[in-house]
Amino acid sequence: xxxxxxxxxxxxxxxxxxxxxLVPVLSFGVSLTLGAILLLLSGANPLATxxxxxxxAFGSWxxxxxxxxxxxxLMLTGLGVSIAFRMRFWNIGAEGQLVMGGVAAAWVxxxxxxxxxxxxLLPLALLLGVLxxxxxxxxxxxxxxxxxxxxxxxxxxxxxxxxxxxQYLFNGPWRDPHGYGFPGTAQFPAAAWLPRxxxxxxxxxIFALLLAGVLWFIFKYTxxxxxxxxxxxxxxxxxxxxIKIGRNIVLALLLSGALSGLAGAGEVLGISHRLQQGLSxxxxxxxVIVAWMxxxxxxxxxxxxVLMAALLVGGDQVQIMMxxxxxxxxxxxxxxxxxxxxxxxxxxxxxxxxxx
Amino acid sequence: xxxxxxxxLTITLRAGTxxxxxxxxxIYTERSGILNLGLEGMMLLSAVAAFATGYYSGSxxxGVLAALLVGGLLATLHxxxxxxxRANQVVSGLSITLFGSGLASFLGQRLGPASNNNYxxxxxxPKFSVMEIPLLSQIPVLGALFKQDIxxxxxxxxxxxAWFYLYKTRNGLNLRAVGESPETADAMGIDVxxxxxxxxxxxxxxxxxxxxxxxxxxxxxxxxxxxxGRGWIVIALVIFAMWNPxxxxxxxxxxxxxxxxxxxxxxxxxxxxxxxxxMLPYLMTIFVLVVMTWWExxxxxxxxxxxxxxxxxxxxx
Numbered sequence: 172x173x174x175x176x177x178x179x180x181x182x183x184x185x186x187x188x189x190x191x192x193l194v195p196v197l198s199f200g201v202s203l204t205l206g207a208i209l210l211l212l213s214g215a216n217p218l219a220t221x222x223x224x225x226x227x228a229f230g231s232w233x234x235x236x237x238x239x240x241x242x243x244x245l246m247l248t249g250l251g252v253s254i255a256f257r258m259r260f261w262n263i264g265a266e267g268q269l270v271m272g273g274v275a276a277a278w279v280x281x282x283x284x285x286x287x288x289x290x291x292l293l294p295l296a297l298l299l300g301v302l303x304x305x306x307x308x309x310x311x312x313x314x315x316x317x318x319x320x321x322x323x324x325x326x327x328x329x330x331x332x333x334x335x336x337x338q339y340l341f342n343g344p345w346r347d348p349h350g351y352g353f354p355g356t357a358q359f360p361a362a363a364w365l366p367r368x369x370x371x372x373x374x375x376x377i378f379a380l381l382l383a384g385v386l387w388f389i390f391k392y393t394x395x396x397x398x399x400x401x402x403x404x405x406x407x408x409x410x411x412x413x414i415k416i417g418r419n420i421v422l423a424l425l426l427s428g429a430l431s432g433l434a435g436a437g438e439v440l441g442i443s444h445r446l447q448q449g450l451s452x453x454x455x456x457x458x459v460i461v462a463w464m465x466x467x468x469x470x471x472x473x474x475x476x477v478l479m480a481a482l483l484v485g486g487d488q489v490q491i492m493m494x495x496x497x498x499x500x501x502x503x504x505x506x507x508x509x510x511x512x513x514x515x516x517x518x519x520x521x522x523x524x525x526x527x
Numbered sequence: 528x529x530x531x532x533x534x535x536l537t538i539t540l541r542a543g544t545x546x547x548x549x550x551x552x553x554i555y556t557e558r559s560g561i562l563n564l565g566l567e568g569m570m571l572l573s574a575v576a577a578f579a580t581g582y583y584s585g586s587x588x589x590g591v592l593a594a595l596l597v598g599g600l601l602a603t604l605h606x607x608x609x610x611x612x613r614a615n616q617v618v619s620g621l622s623i624t625l626f627g628s629g630l631a632s633f634l635g636q637r638l639g640p641a642s643n644n645n646y647x648x649x650x651x652x653p654k655f656s657v658m659e660i661p662l663l664s665q666i667p668v669l670g671a672l673f674k675q676d677i678x679x680x681x682x683x684x685x686x687x688x689a690w691f692y693l694y695k696t697r698n699g700l701n702l703r704a705v706g707e708s709p710e711t712a713d714a715m716g717i718d719v720x721x722x723x724x725x726x727x728x729x730x731x732x733x734x735x736x737x738x739x740x741x742x743x744x745x746x747x748x749x750x751x752x753x754x755x756g757r758g759w760i761v762i763a764l765v766i767f768a769m770w771n772p773x774x775x776x777x778x779x780x781x782x783x784x785x786x787x788x789x790x791x792x793x794x795x796x797x798x799x800x801x802x803x804x805x806m807l808p809y810l811m812t813i814f815v816l817v818v819m820t821w822w823e824x825x826x827x828x829x830x831x832x833x834x835x836x837x838x839x840x841x842x843x844x
Contacts, residue, residue, distance in 0.1 A: 209630075213637040261617045263564075314813075320820045323562070323617055323836070328763060328809040331756070339802030456621055463618045498632035505568075505626025509604070512614035512622065520613075 198511035227488020228481035242480035248458035251430030264326025266455025267333035272432025275303035280359030304432015312424030316417035355447030365441035373441030536671035543783030552733025564620025567758025568627020573738030582652035598735020654747035689772035706832030
């Protein structure tokens with residue numbers, strides 16, 4: 172019986188279909204279970220808490236709209252991130268791209284209402300928001316394409332530059348002098364506001380849904396979608412196929428940043444109607460979790476974003492109704508991905524036990 | 528003037544201590560080829576653990592122990608996900624940050640005594656006070672080095688030790704080999720996975736110490752977001768230090784110093800907005816990255832771990 176047993180991992184040709192459905196669902200279950208243990212230990216009733224969270228997120232039309240208000244920027248940034256991740260470009264700068272989108276939109280709203288006809292304000296603000304987000308992603312993309320500078324670190328650093336910049340603007344030169352000591356800019360004229368659907372829910376959600384569909388189509392049916400996939404999977408093969416890697420990196424990242432920029436413009440033009448604290452809420456980081464959980468599938472991003480938003484809104488409600496810390500939601504968000512990451516081994520590899 | 532310099536340096540060192548611990552820790556982790564973006568969450572969770580343990584036991588040292596434990600545990604989780612399960616390092620790190628900072632905030636509102644509404648915020652616990660060293664602390668400027676708390680004194684020992692271990696010992700050589708080329712290291716008979724586990728764990732414990740310094744010495748007590756983004760700054764500092772533990776202290780002084788100088792500048796009535804001063808380190812980090820990549824020979828000499836961020840899988844032999 173001197174057989175040697177060893178475990179061999181074989182990379183699957185394509186992701187295992189069963190596993191890629193099962194793993195996220197199981198992960199959510201594991202996360203809820205671990206969360207329940209945590210709640211029990213801290214003296215709260217897990218079932219009552221989860222029920223309150225679910226009611227908080229979906230219990231009434233008003234709560235549903237609040238969940239969707241948070242889901243829209245998560246969808247847009249999640250979609251943006253998933254474009255970059257498709258080609259293994261680790262853009263973790265969605266937060267900064269979102270903030271710069273908000274800044275550019277605010278600039279139009281604040282300073283161009285006198286000089287331009289009213290109807291141009293909103294489209295121009297959206298357009299500049301999109302462009303600013305794209306540019307903010309374009310810098311690391313160009314550095315990567317031209318000089319091979321590591322994008323994880325550059326995109327991360329630019330988040331901080333963007334956040335410091337926007338805080339400087341609404342605390343300093345753009346601050347409303349009639350703001351009664353409240354740090355923030357003046358309100359934009361109503362012509363620059365995004366139309367609202369219901370409650371605080373604005374048309375940003377519709378943009379997000381449309382763009383999810385468009386991206387799904389691009390990834391699935393177009394040559395460009397295919398090229399991005401090949402670049403992500405095998406750069407050498409991509410080069411043999413004559414795919415221009417550098418150009419594609421820059422193009423894809425411009426699009427990736429544009430989506431986050433749109434998210435930022437939506438927050439500013441649709442909700443706060445001014446630039447103030449609270450534009451950077453961490454959506455850009457949660458977006459990475461959203462994209463990953465959705466396995467970079469644009470349609471799945473929509474659903475995962477709603478789930479993540481529900482955890483946030485549910486957490487807030489739990490605080491109001493049960494006096495529990497609202498961070499319950501964030502803890503659950505963080506915990507969902509951990510079993511899922513462990514499980515990805517089973518979606519990506521075939522595991523065999525070999526006897527020699 | 529000398530008194531001013533001394534006081535700036537004193538504050539700088541105190542503000543930079545947690546950064547030094549975490550930077551040295553992350554340098555060790557990254558040297559083994561593992562990028563850990565979970566630092567922010569790890570620091571927050573270890574800070575809350577250190578404070579709560581200190582508060583209930585009355586001993587700051589038990590608090591330090593708790594921080595080491597929490598930092599080590601989260602780092603082990605990261606190692607398990609990225610080394611054993613080969614998960615993406617960026618994503619794993621980000622979820623640890625999300626989880627750690629969420630849990631820290633949760634515990635900060637649950638672990639406190641009933642008399643304080645279960646909150647930890649606002650409680651006063653044991654702390655490491657400043658222990659001035661007689662005579663030495665009277666030296667102009669350099670005296671700042673000797674007006675610190677014990678955890679800061681400890682970095683004078685840990686930084687040279689970390690440098691020596693990395694560059695002058697067999698184990699250090701193996702560690703660098705694993706981060707540079709795991710295949711070669713494996714061929715040399717080094718157990719790549721074990722090395723990665725070991726130094727991710729060690730790195731996490733150092734990060735935990737950094738968190739402990741925040742809640743037990745620098746700003747004793749617990750406050751939501753006590754780290755103020757330090758976990759992210761460390762990611763920049765590691766690059767800035769070019770993966771050399773000895774240089775970690777320079778970077779930490781730069782960041783800590785920018786904070787310290789800011790107050791002075793504002794007091795002196797400068798027109799330069801502090802936001803731009805605060806941006807400098809991040810922009811400089813990008814600059815360092817660009818130069819380093821551009822000038823590859825330099826990068827080799829610096830020793831940026833070539834295999835950073837990639838999972839290692841042994842080919843079947």
